[in-house]
Amino acid sequence: MRYRTLFLSIAIFAFSIGTVHAAGFPTKPINLIVPFGAGSTTDLAARSLANAVKDMLPEPIVVVNRPGASGIVAAASVANSQPDGYTMLMSRVSCNGAVPALNKKTPYKVDDFTFVGITELNPFVICVLADSPYKTLDDLIKAIKENPGKLSFGTSGALSMLDIVGMMLLDAAGLPQQAAVSVPYKGDGDAKTALLGGHIQFIPNNLSPMADVMKAGTVRALAVTTKERLENFPDVPTVAEAGYPALSGAVGWSGFFGPKGMDAETVKVYAEMLQKMKNDPEWLKATKLLGAIPNVLTPEESKAFVMKQYADFEALGKKLNIIVQ
Known part of the structure; x- marks a missing residue:
C-alpha cells in the first residue's frame, strides 16, 4: 500500500x-x-x-x-x-x-x-501595371508567345511560390520555361516594387501585398487563383474563367x-x-x-x-x- x-x-x-x-x-x-x-x-x-x-x-x-x-x-x-x-x-x-x-x-x-x-x-493574383497594354491574361500570354524571352516577371527567389506560379502559367499556356524571364528579389514586397517601377512586365504575387495597389487602381489584376471571384475584387476573373484552370490549385x-x-x-x-x-x-x-x-x-x-x-x-x-x- x-x-x-x-x-x-x-x-x-x-x-x-x-x-x-x-x-x-x-x-x-x-x-x-x-x-x-x-x-x-x-x-x-x-x-x-x-x-x-x-x-x-x-x-x-x-x-x-x-x-x-x-x-x-x-x-x-x-x-x-x-x-x-x-x-x-x-x-x-x-x-x-x-x-x-x-x-x-x-x-x-x-x-x-x-x-x-x-x-x-493566400491566393495569387497575376498583375500588370494599370497602363499596361495587357487587358486580359490571354493578352499577356499572346505577348509572351510573340516575344519569347523578352517579358519578365518578379519572384521572391528561385523556386519560391512566385517563381513556381510563373512556371505553372507558362506550362498551362504550352510555353517553355524560357519564354519569360524570372527575376528574383528578396521578397514579394520587393518584386511588387519592381513592377510599380516598370522593371518587370508582370508578377504572379500573393494577394496580400497587391491588395492596396489593386484598390488604388495602380495595377490591374488579370486573374486570381481562387475557385470563386474575390468578394473585395469582384471584377477580377478567376484563372479558370480566364482559361487556365490548372492554376486554381496555386495558393x-x-x-x-x-x-x-x-x-x-x-x-x-x-x-x-x-x-x-x-x-x-x-x-x-x-x-x-x-x-x-x-x-x-x-x-x-x-x-x-x-x-x-x-x-x-x-x-x-x-x-x-x-x-x-
Whole structure:
C-alpha cells in the first residue's frame, strides 16, 4: 500500500512539473523568424499574429526578418535552433513545402519542424501595371508567345511560390520555361516594387501585398487563383474563367512552426493560443484586409496539410523536370 501511495505521489509530482512548465512558458521574448523582407506577405502575416496574441502570452513575440535564398536561410536557422519554443518560424509554402520538394539539396527536410499550426491561406493574383497594354491574361500570354524571352516577371527567389506560379502559367499556356524571364528579389514586397517601377512586365504575387495597389487602381489584376471571384475584387476573373484552370490549385499559406522535437506542453500552449486567435475579431479583420483567408489548423491537421502540399509539389517538379537532386 505504501509503495502504491509513493508511486501515485511521484506520478502526481511529475505531472505537476509538466503543468508548471506549460503554465510558466514563456519566460522571455519569443523570436518569430520571417523568411522574407519587411512589407512581404509573410512579414505582414507575422506582425498581425504577434499583435493579435500579445495579451495571450506573458512575453511578447518579436518579429525578426531574415530574408535570403527563397526563405531557406530563415527556415534552416529555425530547423537548427534549440527546440525550446523561443525561436519560431513564420512558415511559408515556398520554404516549407515547395523548396524541399523541388530542391533535394535544401539543408533541411520538410519534416524537420514542429507543425504548430497553419494560420491562413493566400491566393495569387497575376498583375500588370494599370497602363499596361495587357487587358486580359490571354493578352499577356499572346505577348509572351510573340516575344519569347523578352517579358519578365518578379519572384521572391528561385523556386519560391512566385517563381513556381510563373512556371505553372507558362506550362498551362504550352510555353517553355524560357519564354519569360524570372527575376528574383528578396521578397514579394520587393518584386511588387519592381513592377510599380516598370522593371518587370508582370508578377504572379500573393494577394496580400497587391491588395492596396489593386484598390488604388495602380495595377490591374488579370486573374486570381481562387475557385470563386474575390468578394473585395469582384471584377477580377478567376484563372479558370480566364482559361487556365490548372492554376486554381496555386495558393500561398502561412504557418507557425518550430524546430523538430519541441516539448508537447509547449506545443499545446502555442496551439491553444492559435485556436484563441482564430476567433479574435481584430485578427480576422486584419487578415481579411490583407487579402488572406483565415484558416487556423491544429498541429495534426497542419502536418497532414504540409505533407500533402509537399507531395503535390514533388509531382509538379517531376512533370516540369525541375527537381534539383
